[in-house]
Amino acid sequence: MALTESMVLDALRVVEDPDLHRDIVSLGFVQDVVIDGGKVSFTVQLTTPACPVKDILEAEARAAVEGIAGVTEVDLTMTAQVRERPNPADTLPNVRQIIAVASGKGGVGKSTATVNLAVALAEQGARVGLMDADVYGPSIPMMTGTNGQYPLTQDSKIIPIERFGIKMMSLGFLLQDGQAPMWRGPMVAGTVKQLLTDVKWGQLDYLLVDLPPGTGDAPMTLAQQVPLTGVVIVTTPHNVAANIAGSCAALFRRLNTPVLGVIENMAAMVLPNGEMMRVFAGKGGDELAAELGVPYLGSVPLDPEVSYSSDVGEPIMKAHPEGSAAEAFRFIAGEVARQASVVAISRDQSLVSSEDSGSLNFEPTPS
Ligand SMILES: Nc1ncnc2c1ncn2[C@@H]1O[C@H](COP(=O)(O)OP(=O)(O)OP(=O)(O)O)[C@@H](O)[C@H]1O
Numbered sequence: 001m002a003l004t005e006s007m008v009l010d011a012l013r014v015v016e017d018p019d020l021h022r023d024i025v026s027l028g029f030v031q032d033v034v035i036d037g038g039k040v041s042f043t044v045q046l047t048t049p050a051c052p053v054k055d056i057l058e059a060e061a062r063a064a065v066e067g068i069a070g071v072t073e074v075d076l077t078m079t080a081q082v083r084e085r086p087n088p089a090d091t092l093p094n095v096r097q098i099i100a101v102a103s104g105k106g107g108v109g110k111s112t113a114t115v116n117l118a119v120a121l122a123e124q125g126a127r128v129g130l131m132d133a134d135v136y137g138p139s140i141p142m143m144t145g146t147n148g149q150y151p152l153t154q155d156s157k158i159i160p161i162e163r164f165g166i167k168m169m170s171l172g173f174l175l176q177d178g179q180a181p182m183w184r185g186p187m188v189a190g191t192v193k194q195l196l197t198d199v200k201w202g203q204l205d206y207l208l209v210d211l212p213p214g215t216g217d218a219p220m221t222l223a224q225q226v227p228l229t230g231v232v233i234v235t236t237p238h239n240v241a242a243n244i245a246g247s248c249a250a251l252f253r254r255l256n257t258p259v260l261g262v263i264e265n266m267a268a269m270v271l272p273n274g275e276m277m278r279v280f281a282g283k284g285g286d287e288l289a290a291e292l293g294v295p296y297l298g299s300v301p302l303d304p305e306v307s308y309s310s311d312v313g314e315p316i317m318k319a320h321p322e323g324s325a326a327e328a329f330r331f332i333a334g335e336v337a338r339q340a341s342v343v344a345i346s347r348d349q350s351l352v353s354s355e356d357s358g359s360l361n362f363e364p365t366p367s
């Protein structure tokens, strides 16, 4: 019996996306099926190039088609197209996903995480932008070795500074050395809005936004200006940090921004003998995530190299790409991309029930 496209599609229905709980055929991931005698060629298009289960899906899809009687050769191409966040018809229509990085307490590692997650996503082939919304203490220029660079403008828009394949914008690029603005509330909102909308971002898969700590004007403006895909919360295992992180998550939910999950930073240190030592005694990121009912995205170890490399403008993802901190950031980037896909697809196509979506909370919680 001759092979047909429907035989191929039927066989592929056994391959299920573990996050969306649907098979890859009904999700529309299978494309360009071509049958030539016993040879079957097809493409599987995932929702992010940073998909952590890419290899598993590839192996399952290949095995499913190889199992069809009469198939002698399988030519499978894996691609990815990042889905648009809900309501992209806003001021940034060419940016598919916007993900903010927030914390309750200061100094927990938001900026470090944002830079390294941006590098990790770019290394997976995503088009990535990084906006420094910390107008009080912009740290992205220092952490990326771009201090002192001054952006050009074109068609009345600012051209972002590029480094590590990432397009970056920060108030730090626009200020003279050591100049510190004296902020009043409405100015913060106006500046954040400009850094977002007056910049020529071009086509981006992910725009990561590094926020100042807390629940002030910057996060409020951001969430009100554009529909964010969601926010990730960074915390350290101090109870103070975890408790304020909880109120930060509550604020975003009130602003109708999904909380994509919790990243734990500086919880444990790798000892010279390879053992992990917990450094602080407080509430861990996993515990906080469980309390908030959101995914736990992973833990980044306390590593002096993280701090050192960041101070000299080279993120740990570049300085020590094989180390445990870089490995953690790579893993977390995959988890963030995965949760962002779940939000985009579930809101976009109502394919996933809220129960399935890893307890992402789309409803504003009562204040
Ligand atoms: N995993 C880590 N190991 C060691 N040092 C770290 C780690 N993560 C962050 N740091 C260091 O901790 C300090 C604070 O980090 P960072 O500036 O990223 O925090 P932040 O939350 O953005 O702070 P702020 O609230 O001021 O914006 C920096 O010196 C940074 O290099």
Ligand SMILES: [Mg+2]
Pocket (backbone or CB within 6 Å): 110, 111, 112, 134, 139, 210, 211, 212
């Ligand atoms: Mg910061």
